[in-house]
Amino acid sequence: MDPKQINNLPDDHEKLTTEDLLKYRYETKGELINAQMDGQSIINPKDDPTRIPDSGEYTGIVKIADQERITPVTVKNSSKTKASAVIYLNLHGFTKLPHYSPIPVSIKWIKRR
Secondary structure: OOHHHHHOOOOOOOOOOHHHHHHOOOEEEEEEEEEEEOOEEEEEEOOOHHHOOOOEEEEEEEEEOOEEEEEEEEEEOOOOOOOOOEEEEOOOOOOOOOOOOOEEEEEEEEEEO
């Protein structure tokens, strides 16, 4: 990350756009739950909904149980709605995940696909 970006991070109370989230490599935390939809695992985000990108297809650095992978990530339900967003991802490449649920997850947003 460019050191200038660190100094110019938006205020915590400021509404971030999807471009802001990608520009600053914002990290979203959530929980991997023991459920799937359309073959993708479900992440229940725990962050403020305004800190999750708009609905769409993204690439992110996903960390689950000390494993970090660059992987496609799908966001459903825009951060502009009152309902919380749902995040979907494919777990291919992640091995030996814990057998408990929910599992803590972090996503660093890289780009929109």
